[in-house]
Amino acid sequence: MSTATTTAPRSAATTPTDLAAPRPDLAAIPFTRLLGVEARKTFDTRSGFWLLAGIGIAATLATAAVIVFAPDSAQVYGSFAQAVGFPMALLLPVVAVLAVTSEWSQRSGLTTFTLVPRRGRVLLAKGVVAVAVGVVSMLLAMGIGALGNLLGAAINGVDPVWDSSVQQLAMIVLANVLGLLVGFTLGVLLRSSPAAITAYVVYWFLLPTMFGLLAAYQSWFADVQGWIDFQYSSTLLYEGDLSATEWAHLGVSGLLWLVLPLAVGVLLVRRSEVK
Amino acid sequence: MITIESLTKRYAGSTAVDDVSFTARPGRVTGFLGPNGAGKSTTMRVVVGLTPATSGSATIDGRRFCDLPNPGREVGVLLDASAQHAGRTGREILRIAAATMGLPRARVAEMLDRVGLTDREAERRVRHYSLGMRQRLGVATALIGDPRVLVLDEPANGLDPAGIRWMRDLLRGYADAGGTVLLSSHLLHEIEVVADDLVVIGHGRVVAQGTKAELLAGAGSVVRALDTAALAAALDAAGIDHTVAPDGAVLATAEAARIGTVAHTAGVPLTELRSADSAGLEEMFLELTASSQREGVAA
Numbered sequence: 001m002s003t004a005t006t007t008a009p010r011s012a013a014t015t016p017t018d019l020a021a022p023r024p025d026l027a028a029i030p031f032t033r034l035l036g037v038e039a040r041k042t043f044d045t046r047s048g049f050w051l052l053a054g055i056g057i058a059a060t061l062a063t064a065a066v067i068v069f070a071p072d073s074a075q076v077y078g079s080f081a082q083a084v085g086f087p088m089a090l091l092l093p094v095v096a097v098l099a100v101t102s103e104w105s106q107r108s109g110l111t112t113f114t115l116v117p118r119r120g121r122v123l124l125a126k127g128v129v130a131v132a133v134g135v136v137s138m139l140l141a142m143g144i145g146a147l148g149n150l151l152g153a154a155i156n157g158v159d160p161v162w163d164s165s166v167q168q169l170a171m172i173v174l175a176n177v178l179g180l181l182v183g184f185t186l187g188v189l190l191r192s193s194p195a196a197i198t199a200y201v202v203y204w205f206l207l208p209t210m211f212g213l214l215a216a217y218q219s220w221f222a223d224v225q226g227w228i229d230f231q232y233s234s235t236l237l238y239e240g241d242l243s244a245t246e247w248a249h250l251g252v253s254g255l256l257w258l259v260l261p262l263a264v265g266v267l268l269v270r271r272s273e274v275k
Numbered sequence: 276m277i278t279i280e281s282l283t284k285r286y287a288g289s290t291a292v293d294d295v296s297f298t299a300r301p302g303r304v305t306g307f308l309g310p311n312g313a314g315k316s317t318t319m320r321v322v323v324g325l326t327p328a329t330s331g332s333a334t335i336d337g338r339r340f341c342d343l344p345n346p347g348r349e350v351g352v353l354l355d356a357s358a359q360h361a362g363r364t365g366r367e368i369l370r371i372a373a374a375t376m377g378l379p380r381a382r383v384a385e386m387l388d389r390v391g392l393t394d395r396e397a398e399r400r401v402r403h404y405s406l407g408m409r410q411r412l413g414v415a416t417a418l419i420g421d422p423r424v425l426v427l428d429e430p431a432n433g434l435d436p437a438g439i440r441w442m443r444d445l446l447r448g449y450a451d452a453g454g455t456v457l458l459s460s461h462l463l464h465e466i467e468v469v470a471d472d473l474v475v476i477g478h479g480r481v482v483a484q485g486t487k488a489e490l491l492a493g494a495g496s497v498v499r500a501l502d503t504a505a506l507a508a509a510l511d512a513a514g515i516d517h518t519v520a521p522d523g524a525v526l527a528t529a530e531a532a533r534i535g536t537v538a539h540t541a542g543v544p545l546t547e548l549r550s551a552d553s554a555g556l557e558e559m560f561l562e563l564t565a566s567s568q569r570e571g572v573a574a
Contacts, residue, residue, distance in 0.1 A: 019301075019423040019449065019452045019453040019454035025344075026343075026344050026345045026348050026349070027344060027345065027377075028344040028345065029344070029345050029375065029376075029377065033374070033375065033377060034375075036374065037371055037374050037375050040370075040371065040374065041371060044363060044367050044371075045360060045362035045363055046362050046400075047362055048362075102360060106359070106360040106361060106362075107355070107357070107358035107359070108358065108359055108360040108363075109358075110325065110354055110355060110358040111352075111358070111359065111368075111372065111416060112375075113324075113325060114323045114324070114325065114346060114347070114350075114352045114354075115346060115347045115372060115375045115376065116346075116375065117324045117340060117341035117343070117346060118341065271327060273320070273325065273326045273327070274320075274325040274326075275320075275325075
């Protein structure tokens with residue numbers, strides 16, 4: 001026991017105020033304060049810091065890879081934007097997962113949910129912060145990609161090619177935010193860091209293969225895949241433009257993969273026992 | 276004031292808390308005593324809204340915990356000192372608590388000072404903390420909002436003797452200033468020295484409650500003699516109920532003066548005679564909770 005290293009505590013017998021005295025009515029905790037607290041909690045652990053640093057590092061590496069390996073014809077901004085977006089699709093959902101699950105896996109929820117008993121508000125604050133972190137990270141990554149495009153053009157002695165419209169970039173950001181929300185949903189639903197991260201990896205890497213095979217062999221599935229397969233529908237966002245039907249696909253499959261499970265998850269969190 | 280009324284918490288197949296009612300009053304330390312697994316922690320978790328009750332209610336000054344606008348400013352809670360993000364520093368954990376409650380940052384340094392954590396210790400991550408340091412950090416988190424109700428589950432766990440003494444003074448000071456303190460323990464002695472009121476729980480049910488003075492009254496006396504058998508015979512003859520412990524101590528249900536007279540009359544020389552106090556309460560505690568002990572009471 002290393003309590004011996006602690007200094008002698010000040011006499012505890014002196015309590016600062018008269019505890020029996022009536023107090024002015026306390027104000028409820030405003031939502032903006034929860035946002036600030038949750039934002040702080042995203043960055044203040046070593047894992048949180050490195051995860052976010054990792055986003056910057058991964059974007060830089062992806063940019064470097066395009067400059068080094070891509071043929072001259074592909075040294076256009078679109079290539080960079082796609083390359084920096086790829087690692088984000090894995091890292092951002094992990095940020096969202098951990099924001100939720102650490103309260104249970106690290107058991108800090110015991111304090112969090114006694115200080116703020118309305119758990120739905122805490123989850124909402126976490127969700128808003130995660131989306132904000134996602135958008136800012138994507139903009140940062142795209143900025144790094146833009147620098148890469150300038151650098152690549154300078155190395156090749158050509159004018160940089162800006163082939164992506166703002167709309168296309170916005171679609172890529174949206175695709176990543178949707179992926180992040182899937183991670184968030186899995187976190188709320190499973191409340192365990194390893195389980196939720198594994199589930200996300202399955203969703204991201206395994207599910208497309210399985211649904212792809214199913215669609216290849218079963219024509220009925222190929223017909224409805226857009227309505228059911230959220231990842232399939234959201235991946236189309238990378239193409240930069242969606243038809244009305246494809247937007248409908250995104251909405252319906254999103255209802256299945258995001259809205260419903262999240263609603264169930266939030267309900268369970270509000271009713272569950274925090275231990 | 277904490278008011279618990281007919282509180283019941285059932286899990287599939289077992290009842291953790293069974294129709295528990297008691298009140299923790301302002302200006303008093305209420306000791307919540309029971310063996311491990313008796314339902315103390317579950318009751319406390321229901322009080323602070325972490326566990327939903329099956330039936331019954333728990334209120335703080337008449338309001339449910341989850342209806343408090345800023346609970347940290349009204350109720351200081353320490354349920355499990357180890358339940359913290361291991362990757363945060365002690366100071367960061369207090370900063371987050373202060374920020375959530377809307378307190379000025381200066382409160383953090385104040386509380387670190389109050390619980391005796393040095394600046395260097397405050398900068399270390401909690402995974403490197405001893406249980407005693409976590410316990411101090413947990414107390415700091417509970418006190419930072421300057422609440423008038425404290426709910427502490429086994430706060431003395433992991434503290435060294437000086438730390439236990441400090442904790443005791445702190446709780447006493449809080450109650451003397453008009454605060455309400457509810458603290459649990461499975462160790463009788465720990466609670467006996469600080470509590471004004473006692474609630475004894477076993478197998479999810481309250482088996483005894485009252486002021487410490489009430490529960491101690493009628494606890495009898497501890498008496499020893501060179502010839503234990505002769506003493507027992509004399510007590511029998513006088514019609515005084517008694518039990519003989521393996522170490523030869525006799526616990527008799529009469530006050531010391533009467534036992535002294537009986538022994539003198541019977542000509543039995545005594546080696547010790549005192550009011551039972553803790554020994555009596557301990558006997559009661561073991562007896563009351565014997566049926567719910569996980570292991571049989573060592574006779």
